[in-house]
Amino acid sequence: MMRVASLFLHPSLLALGLPMNRGQPMVIAFHNELQLQESLTLEQIRAELRGLGAALILVARGAVFVFQPDDEVDIQGSNIGIRAAAVDELRVACGFAPGAPAHELSLVVLSGGGSVVARHSLLATDSRLALKGLAEALSIAGTQAIGPHPATISRREVVLASLVGAFALLTADGCRPHAPPPSGPAAPPVPINRARKITLNVNGQAHELEVEPRVSLLDALRERLGLTGSKKGCDHGQCGACTVLVAGKRVNACLTLAIMVGEAPVTTIEGLAKGERLHAMQAAFVEEDALQCGYCTPGQIMSALGLIMENRAHTDAEVREHMSGNICRCGAYPNIVSAIQKARLETVPS
């Protein structure tokens, strides 16, 4: 097998001309049938990719797809054609046998410097299983790849060093053929566990979780507790789709670290209805037709509840001002104001 210092410099990869950020870690996955469609599993894959800071290069039959974790699901725009022979070359470069067996899902994780930090194969007989397998494999690979390093050198320094190395190689070497790399075994990654046990009190129920400090309350709710009512719009505190109540106050769950929530009670949209009976605010949104696509609605409703508890907005103008943290791209604003005014008059605190 040909071995080069950085797989980024391997002719078979360079030939693809991938639209990559320089020095970005990369996951290359081979599967003939795999399609990425919107699903819970895809969210997991996104989360793993974000964790790795990596792009996913999916090599399917006749085409290569580039998938950045924050891309829209429609990845047709990044579709690059590839011949069967080139697929084989790439497989070999990644350390797999040429000629992909049917149903085999194989993947490698490349560091920012282009070296293989994890490799994984499994059998997946259809696209759905392959997607699930990909999520699991990424999770395993992620633990292998995001390793800690000897105490004297931080992980950031390692990543930085590999990035610097990759840039230097890319600029100096261009596309010239590559000399064999200096030999020597790579240090085996040692798993680091920064996860902590926390208890989240959500909608009156205590949930024990183990989360890394970087996990947002929104991701903990959606991806760990399956409470997908709170939506991820911008993930930067700009749209309000993730609004939940923490200790009775409305906050952006995307900018809240789960580990910082502590014992404070969290209320999400799932906690409002009593059985089949909708909360007055939910009912008002339905009655006033306060939505079109509905994506922002859980955040609008939670924000509206916060607003009512703050008891500071009374006129329509005040409601609009104090709901400005919730963006509705369908422009259902007039009916949202009507719904809030209707529910406010029914539930106004004395």
Next chain:
Amino acid sequence: MRNFDYQKPAQESEAIRSGQTTGARFIAGGTLLVDLLRLDVEQPELLVDLSALPWRQIEVAADGVRIGALVSNSDLAEHPAILAGFPALSQALLSGASPQLRNMATVGGNLLQRTRCAYFRDVAVSACNKRKAGSGCAALAGYSRMHAVLGVSDQCIALHPSDMCVALLAMDAVVHTRGPDGERSIFLADFHTLPGAHPEIESALKHGELVTHVSLPKTSFSARSAYVKARDRASYAFALASSAAAIDLDGQIIRQARVALGGVGTKPWRCMEVEQALVGRPATREVFQAAAALAMSDARTTEHNGFKVQLARRVIVRALERVGGVL
């Protein structure tokens, strides 16, 4: 997002000790830091969570108000002593961000708010002296409509985005800190630093030093104050230009005045030239306009943000009209 360690000290001394660690960052409300973590602009090794520290009090005394660093922007804006005694501060806070963010964001965090410069926030752009010292400034040749025109340097034109700090500046606020070398009191006017040759340095705070509280002295002018903010939409937007104004009137004659600008400077900007032109003069629109015309004389504009010069003078007049009873 990169991974990091996390600590939640129960004691101030413990927080200061943890904060000394290389790669440590303090976190309070998190509205800015989590955003910048996700953008990969901030890359801490350790987050030191301050939320267990007892700094959530607003204490009112005869000589002024003492505001704990962990008081939320909402709680401060709604506090009766602030509404009555420092209305410009309340108005500035309520004009900033969204209700959700104001519930989370703290006074200490707002003091240390970082720029919204798109080039600073985009790590794919390599040139940003603030993010990476000595790498250059993409904004200078880029799209700079939102950028600063006062206090700029050849290394940085990033705007200071805070509304709260503008009002605090007009009210002679003092920032109190504690660090390994003990306690310090810093006038807000001296707290933020100009970019100069070192845009990566943004305040007088040292690594591991904590803001414990902010004090507002009782003055003759703070109760007669207002904050006016011009922006691209009616709510939830950063300032194109804003002004905090406060005056003390003897009949119709201005005894003392404070005028500060936001949305135009690399730090909150006090306009002493305007203040001096107001003192001893009657509170009329003509006097306000003549005084405001003195502001912005040092502005260094780009092809995109020249409009800020006139806009800033107009928001000063509007704020003065509001406090002077002219409107």
